[in-house]
Amino acid sequence: MSEISSAVDDKGLGATGRRDAWWVGPLLVVLGLSAFGVYSTWAAWTGNNYLLTAGGADYLSPFYSPDLKSLLGISVPFSYAFLILWVPLGFRASCYYYRKSYYRAFFLDPAACAVGEPKGRRYKGETAFPFILQNFHRYFFYLATIVLLFLWYDAGRAFFFADKLGQLHFGVGVGSIVMLLNVIALSGFSLGCNSLRHLTGGKLDCFSCSAAARTRYKLWGGVTFFNLRHMEWAWISLFSVGLTDLYIRLCCMGVLHDIRIF
Ligand code: FES
DSSP: OOHHHHHHHOOOOOBBOOOOTTTHHHHHHHHHHHHHHHHHHHHHHHHOOOOOGGGOOOOOGGGOOSHHHHHHOOOOOOOTTTHHHHHHHHHTTOOHHHHHHHHHHTTTTTSTTTOOTTTOOOTTTSTTTTTTGGGGGHHHHHHHHHHHHHHHHHHHHHHHOOOOTEEEEOOOOOHHHHHHHHHHHHHHHTTOOOOOOHHSSSSSSSSSHHHHOOOOOOOOHHHHHHHHHHHHHHHHHHHHHHHHHHHHHHTTTTTSSOOOOO
């Protein structure tokens, strides 16, 4: 095995004996992350069309949640989204799955298993700046959990519509369902986080030795259930958050009309 890898290394970037379409995965990652990066940056930059109130609705874009403009009551000379988005950005950028993906797709380091990488780089892994910052992942998990709780509030709030007197009534619009599905997808991603897996089952030598340990084992099993599909949750939630913003934005702009189902 070591002879194969050194032969690949010697021939440089892209050298491989693989005959499968190994490049499809990295290519899809480049396209997916680039598309999301461009759209989310633009949506955050605009600073408008993120809150739909027409028809008594209260649909808040996930890029702008929590609604700091209302909560803080102050104005800032830039989009409120920038006060929030560093949290989910840091959470995703330091996620173990995303690291693997973008190290391969963008840095080609290596592009795939048994495929040659660029020559002349001194490999430091995550032991030096800037990648040593990846170790903050668990703290981003804590912060992202707070944001996620606000998103659950927003999704619940999207099922109540104000009448002309300002009284709230239960109702279901297409946007309510869009927001609910989005927060479920985001929860599926967070619940499979490796930091949460460590929190629930880490530093424990015996899973059956006490009631507390058995409880932790059950929690660890639940987190592992989501962790086994962490990649899928990562992509589903990435696109759901972008599409939820897009739906609310298009409704605010009058391009789409939110349909009340109930
Ligand atoms: Fe992916 Fe924590 S490892 S979110």
